[in-house]
Protein backbone atom coordinates (compact mmCIF):
# COMPACT_ATOMS: atom_id res chain seq x y z
CA UNK A 1 0.00 0.00 0.00
CA UNK A 2 1.65 3.29 -1.08
CA UNK A 3 2.20 5.97 1.56
CA UNK A 4 0.36 9.23 0.96
CA UNK A 5 0.56 12.57 2.77
CA UNK A 6 -3.22 12.47 3.33
CA UNK A 7 -6.15 10.05 3.23
CA UNK A 8 -8.30 12.74 1.59
CA UNK A 9 -7.36 15.94 -0.21
CA UNK A 10 -10.31 18.24 -0.92
CA UNK A 11 -10.18 21.05 -3.49
CA UNK A 12 -12.67 23.81 -2.59
CA UNK A 13 -13.82 24.75 0.92
CA UNK A 14 -17.48 25.45 0.24
CA UNK A 15 -20.57 23.62 1.47
CA UNK A 16 -19.76 20.18 0.04
CA UNK A 17 -15.98 20.22 0.58
CA UNK A 18 -16.12 21.39 4.19
CA UNK A 19 -18.90 18.93 5.10
CA UNK A 20 -17.08 15.98 3.57
CA UNK A 21 -13.69 16.89 5.04
CA UNK A 22 -15.06 17.44 8.53
CA UNK A 23 -16.97 14.16 8.50
CA UNK A 24 -13.83 12.34 7.25
CA UNK A 25 -11.74 14.05 9.96
CA UNK A 26 -14.24 12.94 12.61
CA UNK A 27 -13.46 9.32 11.69
CA UNK A 28 -9.75 9.87 12.16
CA UNK A 29 -8.84 10.30 8.48
CA UNK A 30 -5.89 12.58 7.71
CA UNK A 31 -7.48 15.36 5.65
CA UNK A 32 -6.34 18.53 3.88
CA UNK A 33 -8.52 21.08 2.11
CA UNK A 34 -7.40 23.90 -0.16
CA UNK A 35 -9.32 27.09 -0.90
CA UNK A 36 -8.45 29.83 -3.36
CA UNK A 37 -10.86 32.41 -1.93
CA UNK A 38 -12.45 32.55 1.52
CA UNK A 39 -13.51 29.45 3.44
CA UNK A 40 -17.28 29.00 3.31
CA UNK A 41 -17.89 29.03 -0.43
CA UNK A 42 -20.77 30.36 -2.46
CA UNK A 43 -23.61 29.68 -0.05
CA UNK A 44 -22.06 31.39 2.93
CA UNK A 45 -20.29 34.26 1.19
CA UNK A 46 -21.94 34.88 -2.20
CA UNK A 47 -25.25 33.01 -2.14
CA UNK A 48 -27.86 31.76 0.31
CA UNK A 49 -26.75 33.64 3.41
CA UNK A 50 -26.06 37.19 2.15
CA UNK A 51 -29.06 36.94 -0.16
CA UNK A 52 -31.41 35.89 2.63
CA UNK A 53 -30.10 38.68 4.87
CA UNK A 54 -30.93 41.16 2.10
CA UNK A 55 -34.38 39.55 1.67
CA UNK A 56 -35.02 40.15 5.37
CA UNK A 57 -33.65 43.69 5.12
CA UNK A 58 -35.77 44.53 2.09
CA UNK A 59 -38.95 43.05 3.52
CA UNK A 60 -39.13 45.68 6.24
CA UNK A 61 -40.54 48.12 3.70
CA UNK A 62 -43.66 45.96 3.39
CA UNK A 63 -43.81 45.48 7.14
CA UNK A 64 -43.70 49.24 7.77
CA UNK A 65 -46.48 49.72 5.20
CA UNK A 66 -48.58 46.86 6.61
CA UNK A 67 -48.31 48.10 10.19
CA UNK A 68 -50.60 51.06 9.39
CA UNK A 69 -53.57 48.71 8.96
CA UNK A 70 -52.93 47.44 12.47
CA UNK A 71 -53.03 50.93 13.94
CA UNK A 72 -49.36 51.85 13.92
CA UNK A 73 -48.07 55.12 12.60
CA UNK A 74 -44.47 54.98 11.57
CA UNK A 75 -42.53 57.99 10.30
CA UNK A 76 -41.50 57.70 6.62
CA UNK A 77 -38.85 54.94 6.82
CA UNK A 78 -35.48 55.53 5.21
CA UNK A 79 -32.81 53.00 4.37
CA UNK A 80 -29.10 53.34 5.06
CA UNK A 81 -27.81 50.93 2.41
CA UNK A 82 -24.20 51.19 3.57
CA UNK A 83 -25.25 50.26 7.09
CA UNK A 84 -27.17 47.23 5.85
CA UNK A 85 -24.21 46.12 3.71
CA UNK A 86 -21.77 46.60 6.59
CA UNK A 87 -23.96 44.55 8.95
CA UNK A 88 -24.29 41.78 6.37
CA UNK A 89 -20.52 41.74 5.69
CA UNK A 90 -19.79 41.54 9.41
CA UNK A 91 -22.01 38.48 9.65
CA UNK A 92 -20.22 36.88 6.67
CA UNK A 93 -16.85 37.52 8.35
CA UNK A 94 -18.18 35.84 11.48
CA UNK A 95 -19.35 32.80 9.50
CA UNK A 96 -16.02 32.61 7.67
CA UNK A 97 -14.33 32.43 11.09
CA UNK A 98 -16.78 29.77 12.28
CA UNK A 99 -16.07 27.60 9.23
CA UNK A 100 -12.30 27.90 9.73
CA UNK A 101 -12.69 26.94 13.37
CA UNK A 102 -14.88 23.96 12.49
CA UNK A 103 -12.20 22.68 10.10
CA UNK A 104 -9.50 23.15 12.71
CA UNK A 105 -11.57 21.39 15.39
CA UNK A 106 -12.06 18.41 13.05
CA UNK A 107 -8.31 18.15 12.50
CA UNK A 108 -8.56 19.19 8.83
CA UNK A 109 -5.49 21.04 7.52
CA UNK A 110 -6.41 24.19 5.57
CA UNK A 111 -4.09 25.08 2.71
CA UNK A 112 -4.66 28.48 1.12
CA UNK A 113 -4.41 28.70 -2.66
CA UNK A 114 -5.74 27.33 -5.91
CA UNK A 115 -5.46 23.58 -6.24
CA UNK A 116 -5.00 21.57 -9.39
CA UNK A 117 -4.66 17.87 -9.89
CA UNK A 118 -1.40 16.64 -11.39
CA UNK A 119 -1.96 12.89 -11.20
CA UNK A 120 -4.67 10.64 -9.72
CA UNK A 121 -3.10 10.96 -6.25
CA UNK A 122 -1.39 14.36 -6.33
CA UNK A 123 -2.65 17.93 -5.94
CA UNK A 124 -0.51 21.01 -6.40
CA UNK A 125 -1.23 24.23 -4.49
CA UNK A 126 1.01 27.31 -4.79
CA UNK A 127 3.89 25.26 -6.23
CA UNK A 128 3.79 22.59 -3.50
CA UNK A 129 2.68 19.01 -4.15
CA UNK A 130 0.59 16.89 -1.78
CA UNK A 131 -0.31 13.23 -2.24
CA UNK A 132 -3.55 11.62 -1.12
CA UNK A 133 -5.30 8.26 -1.33
CA UNK A 134 -8.49 10.04 -2.42
CA UNK A 135 -9.03 13.44 -4.05
CA UNK A 136 -12.34 15.28 -3.75
CA UNK A 137 -13.29 17.98 -6.26
CA UNK A 138 -15.78 20.39 -4.66
CA UNK A 139 -15.01 23.53 -6.60
CA UNK A 140 -18.64 24.61 -7.07
CA UNK A 141 -19.90 26.76 -9.92
CA UNK A 142 -19.54 30.31 -11.21
CA UNK A 143 -21.94 32.72 -12.95
CA UNK A 144 -22.29 32.26 -16.70
CA UNK A 145 -22.19 35.37 -18.91
CA UNK A 146 -23.05 35.16 -22.62
CA UNK A 147 -20.72 36.89 -25.04
CA UNK A 148 -22.08 40.19 -26.36
CA UNK A 149 -20.92 43.75 -26.84
CA UNK A 150 -20.75 45.61 -23.52
CA UNK A 151 -20.95 42.50 -21.31
CA UNK A 152 -17.99 43.80 -19.27
CA UNK A 153 -20.29 46.46 -17.77
CA UNK A 154 -22.79 44.07 -16.20
CA UNK A 155 -22.81 42.59 -12.72
CA UNK A 156 -23.77 39.08 -11.59
CA UNK A 157 -25.18 38.00 -8.23
CA UNK A 158 -21.64 38.36 -6.82
CA UNK A 159 -21.63 42.06 -7.73
CA UNK A 160 -25.24 42.62 -6.72
CA UNK A 161 -24.43 41.44 -3.20
CA UNK A 162 -21.60 43.90 -2.80
CA UNK A 163 -22.91 47.07 -4.46
CA UNK A 164 -21.41 50.17 -2.83
CA UNK A 165 -24.39 52.32 -3.82
CA UNK A 166 -27.98 51.26 -4.31
CA UNK A 167 -28.88 51.93 -7.97
CA UNK A 168 -31.99 53.95 -8.77
CA UNK A 169 -32.91 51.65 -11.68
CA UNK A 170 -31.76 48.09 -12.39
CA UNK A 171 -32.35 45.71 -15.28
CA UNK A 172 -32.18 42.05 -14.33
CA UNK A 173 -31.67 39.63 -17.19
CA UNK A 174 -33.01 36.16 -16.45
CA UNK A 175 -36.08 34.85 -14.66
CA UNK A 176 -34.51 31.90 -12.83
CA UNK A 177 -34.48 31.74 -9.05
CA UNK A 178 -31.55 34.12 -8.63
CA UNK A 179 -33.10 36.70 -10.97
CA UNK A 180 -36.47 36.72 -9.21
CA UNK A 181 -34.91 36.79 -5.74
CA UNK A 182 -32.86 39.86 -6.56
CA UNK A 183 -35.81 41.47 -8.34
CA UNK A 184 -37.76 41.14 -5.08
CA UNK A 185 -34.91 42.52 -2.99
CA UNK A 186 -34.27 45.55 -5.17
CA UNK A 187 -37.95 46.29 -5.70
CA UNK A 188 -38.65 46.27 -1.97
CA UNK A 189 -35.62 48.52 -1.42
CA UNK A 190 -37.24 51.09 -3.68
CA UNK A 191 -35.20 50.45 -6.84
CA UNK A 192 -37.07 50.55 -10.16
CA UNK A 193 -36.73 47.00 -11.49
CA UNK A 194 -37.13 45.67 -15.03
CA UNK A 195 -36.76 41.90 -15.52
CA UNK A 196 -36.14 40.50 -18.99
CA UNK A 197 -37.13 36.86 -19.45
CA UNK A 198 -36.96 34.55 -22.45
CA UNK A 199 -40.31 32.85 -21.82
CA UNK A 200 -43.73 34.07 -20.74
CA UNK A 201 -43.30 33.46 -17.04
CA UNK A 202 -40.45 33.29 -14.54
CA UNK A 203 -38.92 30.16 -12.95
CA UNK A 204 -38.55 27.76 -15.86
CA UNK A 205 -38.67 24.15 -14.61
CA UNK A 206 -41.12 24.89 -11.78
CA UNK A 207 -44.80 23.94 -11.83
CA UNK A 208 -46.75 26.03 -14.36
CA UNK A 209 -49.22 27.31 -11.75
CA UNK A 210 -46.33 28.45 -9.56
CA UNK A 211 -44.73 30.18 -12.51
CA UNK A 212 -47.79 32.13 -13.60
CA UNK A 213 -48.86 32.95 -10.02
CA UNK A 214 -45.46 34.32 -9.04
CA UNK A 215 -45.11 36.28 -12.28
CA UNK A 216 -48.46 37.90 -11.57
CA UNK A 217 -47.62 38.66 -7.91
CA UNK A 218 -44.28 40.19 -8.88
CA UNK A 219 -46.00 42.40 -11.45
CA UNK A 220 -48.54 43.47 -8.82
CA UNK A 221 -45.63 44.72 -6.72
CA UNK A 222 -44.52 46.96 -9.54
CA UNK A 223 -41.75 44.82 -11.06
CA UNK A 224 -41.74 45.35 -14.81
CA UNK A 225 -41.37 41.82 -16.23
CA UNK A 226 -40.88 41.79 -19.98
CA UNK A 227 -41.52 38.42 -21.62
CA UNK A 228 -39.82 36.79 -24.58
CA UNK A 229 -37.00 39.27 -24.73
CA UNK A 230 -33.24 39.17 -24.32
CA UNK A 231 -30.38 41.65 -24.55
CA UNK A 232 -28.80 42.29 -27.94
CA UNK A 233 -26.04 44.59 -26.71
CA UNK A 234 -25.35 47.22 -24.13
CA UNK A 235 -23.16 50.26 -23.72
CA UNK A 236 -22.02 52.55 -20.97
CA UNK A 237 -22.65 56.26 -21.43
CA UNK A 238 -20.29 59.01 -20.28
CA UNK A 239 -22.52 59.73 -17.24
CA UNK A 240 -22.26 56.05 -16.15
CA UNK A 241 -25.78 55.13 -17.27
CA UNK A 242 -26.12 51.79 -19.03
CA UNK A 243 -28.12 51.60 -22.21
CA UNK A 244 -29.52 48.20 -23.17
CA UNK A 245 -30.74 47.30 -26.64
CA UNK A 246 -33.20 44.41 -26.45
CA UNK A 247 -34.07 41.77 -29.04
CA UNK A 248 -37.47 43.54 -29.35
CA UNK A 249 -35.63 46.64 -30.56
CA UNK A 250 -36.32 48.68 -27.38
CA UNK A 251 -33.62 50.72 -25.71
CA UNK A 252 -33.76 50.63 -21.91
CA UNK A 253 -31.70 52.66 -19.48
CA UNK A 254 -30.52 51.75 -16.02
CA UNK A 255 -27.85 52.47 -13.45
CA UNK A 256 -26.99 48.77 -13.16
CA UNK A 257 -27.58 45.68 -15.26
CA UNK A 258 -27.47 42.31 -13.56
CA UNK A 259 -27.17 39.10 -15.55
CA UNK A 260 -28.69 36.08 -13.80
CA UNK A 261 -28.22 33.82 -16.79
CA UNK A 262 -27.24 30.60 -15.10
CA UNK A 263 -24.12 29.12 -13.60
CA UNK A 264 -21.48 26.73 -14.92
CA UNK A 265 -19.42 24.11 -13.07
CA UNK A 266 -16.02 25.33 -11.92
CA UNK A 267 -13.76 22.80 -13.65
CA UNK A 268 -11.69 24.91 -15.99
CA UNK A 269 -7.88 24.74 -15.65
CA UNK A 270 -7.61 22.37 -12.70
CA UNK A 271 -6.11 19.44 -14.57
CA UNK A 272 -9.16 17.20 -14.73
CA UNK A 273 -9.47 16.65 -18.47
CA UNK A 274 -5.74 16.02 -18.79
CA UNK A 275 -6.11 13.14 -16.32
CA UNK A 276 -9.06 11.62 -18.16
CA UNK A 277 -11.74 12.72 -15.68
CA UNK A 278 -14.89 12.74 -17.83
CA UNK A 279 -16.79 16.04 -17.96
CA UNK A 280 -20.23 16.53 -19.52
CA UNK A 281 -20.94 19.14 -22.19
CA UNK A 282 -21.49 21.85 -19.56
CA UNK A 283 -18.15 20.97 -17.97
CA UNK A 284 -19.61 19.14 -14.95
CA UNK A 285 -17.67 16.23 -13.48
CA UNK A 286 -19.55 13.04 -14.39
CA UNK A 287 -19.92 10.86 -11.32
CA UNK A 288 -21.66 7.63 -10.32
CA UNK A 289 -24.26 7.43 -7.54
CA UNK A 290 -21.43 7.28 -5.01
CA UNK A 291 -19.89 10.53 -6.39
CA UNK A 292 -16.90 8.73 -7.96
CA UNK A 293 -15.57 10.14 -11.24
CA UNK A 294 -14.22 8.14 -14.18
CA UNK A 295 -10.82 8.12 -12.40
CA UNK A 296 -10.99 5.72 -9.46
CA UNK A 297 -9.33 7.87 -6.78
CA UNK A 298 -11.09 11.13 -7.76
CA UNK A 299 -14.54 12.06 -6.47
CA UNK A 300 -16.74 15.12 -6.87
CA UNK A 301 -19.68 16.54 -4.93
CA UNK A 302 -21.86 19.65 -5.09
CA UNK A 303 -22.43 22.13 -7.90
CA UNK A 304 -19.37 20.94 -9.81
CA UNK A 305 -21.33 17.77 -10.63
CA UNK A 306 -24.42 19.76 -11.73
CA UNK A 307 -26.90 17.31 -10.19
CA UNK A 308 -29.14 19.33 -7.85
CA UNK A 309 -27.37 22.60 -7.18
CA UNK A 310 -28.41 23.30 -3.62
CA UNK A 311 -26.39 23.67 -0.45
CA UNK A 312 -28.03 20.89 1.58
CA UNK A 313 -27.53 18.55 -1.38
CA UNK A 314 -23.79 19.38 -1.62
CA UNK A 315 -23.49 18.80 2.13
CA UNK A 316 -25.37 15.50 2.03
CA UNK A 317 -23.34 14.24 -0.96
CA UNK A 318 -20.11 15.20 0.83
CA UNK A 319 -21.09 13.47 4.06
CA UNK A 320 -22.25 10.34 2.23
CA UNK A 321 -18.85 10.12 0.55
CA UNK A 322 -16.99 10.43 3.86
CA UNK A 323 -19.23 7.75 5.38
CA UNK A 324 -18.45 5.43 2.47
CA UNK A 325 -14.70 6.00 2.44
CA UNK A 326 -13.89 6.34 6.12
CA UNK A 327 -16.67 4.76 8.17
CA UNK A 328 -17.25 1.53 6.28
CA UNK A 329 -20.84 2.71 5.80
CA UNK A 330 -21.59 2.84 2.05
CA UNK A 331 -24.04 5.69 1.46
CA UNK A 332 -25.59 7.33 -1.58
CA UNK A 333 -27.83 10.36 -1.55
CA UNK A 334 -31.34 9.86 -2.91
CA UNK A 335 -31.82 12.94 -5.10
CA UNK A 336 -35.61 12.49 -5.32
CA UNK A 337 -38.02 14.39 -3.10
CA UNK A 338 -35.54 17.16 -2.30
CA UNK A 339 -37.45 20.30 -1.27
CA UNK A 340 -36.35 23.72 -2.44
CA UNK A 341 -37.31 27.35 -2.01
CA UNK A 342 -37.10 30.60 -3.92
CA UNK A 343 -36.85 33.59 -1.62
CA UNK A 344 -38.80 35.82 -3.95
CA UNK A 345 -41.46 38.17 -2.62
CA UNK A 346 -43.75 36.32 -2.03
CA UNK A 347 -41.58 33.24 -1.62
CA UNK A 348 -42.00 29.91 -3.38
CA UNK A 349 -41.38 26.45 -2.08
CA UNK A 350 -41.81 23.09 -3.65
CA UNK A 351 -41.18 19.39 -3.11
CA UNK A 352 -41.85 16.52 -5.47
CA UNK A 353 -42.71 16.83 -9.12
CA UNK A 354 -44.63 19.31 -11.25
CA UNK A 355 -48.09 18.62 -12.65
CA UNK A 356 -46.64 18.35 -16.14
CA UNK A 357 -44.02 15.79 -15.08
CA UNK A 358 -46.63 13.90 -13.05
CA UNK A 359 -48.98 13.65 -16.05
CA UNK A 360 -46.16 12.27 -18.19
CA UNK A 361 -44.93 9.74 -15.63
CA UNK A 362 -48.01 8.83 -13.56
CA UNK A 363 -51.04 9.25 -15.84
CA UNK A 364 -54.30 10.17 -14.09
CA UNK A 365 -54.01 12.69 -11.29
CA UNK A 366 -56.14 14.48 -8.74
CA UNK A 367 -54.98 18.07 -8.48
CA UNK A 368 -55.98 20.38 -5.65
CA UNK A 369 -55.31 24.10 -5.98
CA UNK A 370 -56.22 26.83 -3.58
CA UNK A 371 -55.56 30.54 -3.80
CA UNK A 372 -56.43 33.03 -1.10
CA UNK A 373 -55.41 36.25 0.62
CA UNK A 374 -53.47 35.38 3.82
CA UNK A 375 -55.15 36.62 7.00
CA UNK A 376 -52.08 38.73 7.76
CA UNK A 377 -53.01 41.01 4.87
CA UNK A 378 -56.72 41.43 5.59
CA UNK A 379 -56.20 44.40 7.92
CA UNK A 380 -53.21 45.81 6.09
CA UNK A 381 -55.05 45.77 2.78
CA UNK A 382 -52.07 44.30 0.93
CA UNK A 383 -53.21 42.66 -2.29
CA UNK A 384 -50.67 39.82 -2.06
CA UNK A 385 -52.19 36.35 -2.37
CA UNK A 386 -50.99 32.82 -1.66
CA UNK A 387 -51.38 29.72 -3.81
CA UNK A 388 -51.07 26.10 -2.73
CA UNK A 389 -51.15 23.04 -4.88
CA UNK A 390 -51.15 19.32 -4.10
CA UNK A 391 -50.67 16.78 -6.88
CA UNK A 392 -51.96 13.29 -6.15
CA UNK A 393 -51.61 10.08 -8.16
CA UNK A 394 -55.25 9.03 -8.69
CA UNK A 395 -54.86 5.25 -8.42
CA UNK A 396 -52.80 5.14 -5.25
CA UNK A 397 -53.78 8.55 -3.78
CA UNK A 398 -50.07 9.07 -3.07
CA UNK A 399 -48.94 12.71 -3.09
CA UNK A 400 -46.46 13.42 -5.88
CA UNK A 401 -45.88 17.11 -5.28
CA UNK A 402 -46.57 20.02 -2.96
CA UNK A 403 -46.12 23.54 -4.32
CA UNK A 404 -46.69 26.87 -2.66
CA UNK A 405 -46.29 30.55 -3.41
CA UNK A 406 -46.93 32.82 -0.45
CA UNK A 407 -45.75 34.12 2.85
CA UNK A 408 -43.77 31.52 4.87
CA UNK A 409 -43.88 28.95 2.01
CA UNK A 410 -40.36 27.57 2.70
CA UNK A 411 -41.10 27.13 6.42
CA UNK A 412 -44.34 25.29 5.58
CA UNK A 413 -43.04 23.03 2.84
CA UNK A 414 -40.07 21.74 4.88
CA UNK A 415 -42.47 19.70 7.05
CA UNK A 416 -44.44 18.51 4.05
CA UNK A 417 -41.18 17.25 2.51
CA UNK A 418 -40.90 14.77 5.37
CA UNK A 419 -44.44 13.56 4.68
CA UNK A 420 -43.74 13.24 0.95
CA UNK A 421 -40.55 11.28 1.63
CA UNK A 422 -42.62 8.93 3.80
CA UNK A 423 -45.10 8.40 0.95
CA UNK A 424 -48.01 10.41 2.35
CA UNK A 425 -51.44 9.89 0.76
CA UNK A 426 -54.28 12.38 0.32
CA UNK A 427 -56.34 10.43 2.88
CA UNK A 428 -53.57 10.85 5.45
CA UNK A 429 -53.50 14.59 4.79
CA UNK A 430 -57.30 14.67 5.18
CA UNK A 431 -57.01 12.79 8.48
CA UNK A 432 -54.55 15.35 9.82
CA UNK A 433 -56.03 18.14 11.93
CA UNK A 434 -54.88 21.60 10.93
CA UNK A 435 -53.33 24.29 13.10
CA UNK A 436 -55.72 27.20 13.13
CA UNK A 437 -55.51 29.97 12.09
CA UNK A 438 -52.59 29.46 9.75
CA UNK A 439 -52.03 29.45 6.02
CA UNK A 440 -50.41 26.02 6.34
CA UNK A 441 -53.67 24.36 7.41
CA UNK A 442 -54.90 24.74 3.85
CA UNK A 443 -52.65 21.81 2.89
CA UNK A 444 -54.71 19.48 5.11
CA UNK A 445 -58.12 20.94 4.30
CA UNK A 446 -58.16 21.14 0.49
CA UNK A 447 -61.24 19.24 -0.74
CA UNK A 448 -62.12 20.38 -4.23
CA UNK A 449 -60.32 18.73 -7.10
CA UNK A 450 -59.54 20.93 -10.02
CA UNK A 451 -61.36 19.72 -13.13
CA UNK A 452 -58.98 17.57 -15.16
CA UNK A 453 -58.26 19.55 -18.35
CA UNK A 454 -58.02 16.39 -20.47
CA UNK A 455 -61.21 14.82 -19.10
CA UNK A 456 -63.13 18.11 -19.36
CA UNK A 457 -61.97 18.54 -22.93
CA UNK A 458 -63.15 14.98 -23.71
CA UNK A 459 -66.57 15.77 -22.25
CA UNK A 460 -66.95 19.27 -23.68
CA UNK A 461 -64.80 20.00 -26.71
CA UNK A 462 -63.29 23.48 -26.43
CA UNK A 463 -63.72 23.65 -22.65
CA UNK A 464 -60.72 24.93 -20.69
CA UNK A 465 -60.18 24.29 -16.98
CA UNK A 466 -60.08 27.38 -14.81
CA UNK A 467 -57.83 27.69 -11.74
CA UNK A 468 -59.51 28.35 -8.42
Ligand SMILES: Cc1cc2nc3c(=O)[nH]c(=O)nc-3n(C[C@H](O)[C@H](O)[C@H](O)COP(=O)(O)OP(=O)(O)OC[C@H]3O[C@@H](n4cnc5c(N)ncnc54)[C@H](O)[C@@H]3O)c2cc1C
Pocket residue numbers: 011012013014015016017034035036037038039040041042043044046047048049051113114115116138139140141157178266270301302303304309310311312314
Ligand atom coordinates in the same frame (compact mmCIF):
# COMPACT_ATOMS: atom_id res chain seq x y z
C1 LIG B 1 -26.99 34.03 -5.41
C2 LIG B 1 -27.12 32.60 -4.98
C3 LIG B 1 -28.10 32.25 -4.08
C4 LIG B 1 -28.22 30.93 -3.67
N1 LIG B 1 -29.21 30.61 -2.79
C5 LIG B 1 -29.36 29.34 -2.37
C6 LIG B 1 -30.35 29.02 -1.41
O1 LIG B 1 -31.13 29.87 -0.96
N2 LIG B 1 -30.44 27.73 -1.00
C7 LIG B 1 -29.61 26.75 -1.49
O2 LIG B 1 -29.73 25.59 -1.07
N3 LIG B 1 -28.66 27.04 -2.41
C8 LIG B 1 -28.50 28.31 -2.85
N4 LIG B 1 -27.53 28.61 -3.76
C9 LIG B 1 -26.70 27.52 -4.30
C10 LIG B 1 -25.58 27.14 -3.32
O3 LIG B 1 -24.82 28.28 -3.00
C11 LIG B 1 -24.69 26.08 -3.95
O4 LIG B 1 -25.48 24.99 -4.37
C12 LIG B 1 -23.63 25.58 -2.95
O5 LIG B 1 -22.84 26.63 -2.49
C13 LIG B 1 -22.78 24.51 -3.62
O6 LIG B 1 -21.77 24.10 -2.76
P1 LIG B 1 -20.40 23.53 -3.35
O7 LIG B 1 -19.64 23.00 -2.19
O8 LIG B 1 -20.68 22.64 -4.49
O9 LIG B 1 -19.66 24.79 -3.97
P2 LIG B 1 -19.25 26.19 -3.33
O10 LIG B 1 -19.99 26.46 -2.08
O11 LIG B 1 -19.36 27.17 -4.42
O12 LIG B 1 -17.73 26.00 -2.94
C14 LIG B 1 -16.75 25.86 -3.90
C15 LIG B 1 -15.46 26.44 -3.34
O13 LIG B 1 -14.36 26.01 -4.13
C16 LIG B 1 -13.44 27.08 -4.26
N5 LIG B 1 -12.61 26.77 -5.43
C17 LIG B 1 -12.98 26.70 -6.73
N6 LIG B 1 -11.96 26.29 -7.49
C18 LIG B 1 -10.90 26.09 -6.65
C19 LIG B 1 -9.56 25.64 -6.83
N7 LIG B 1 -9.10 25.26 -8.03
N8 LIG B 1 -8.75 25.58 -5.74
C20 LIG B 1 -9.20 25.94 -4.51
N9 LIG B 1 -10.45 26.35 -4.28
C21 LIG B 1 -11.30 26.41 -5.34
C22 LIG B 1 -14.33 28.29 -4.40
O14 LIG B 1 -13.64 29.49 -4.09
C23 LIG B 1 -15.43 27.96 -3.38
O15 LIG B 1 -15.10 28.46 -2.10
C24 LIG B 1 -27.34 29.93 -4.18
C25 LIG B 1 -26.35 30.29 -5.08
C26 LIG B 1 -26.23 31.60 -5.48
C27 LIG B 1 -25.14 31.96 -6.46
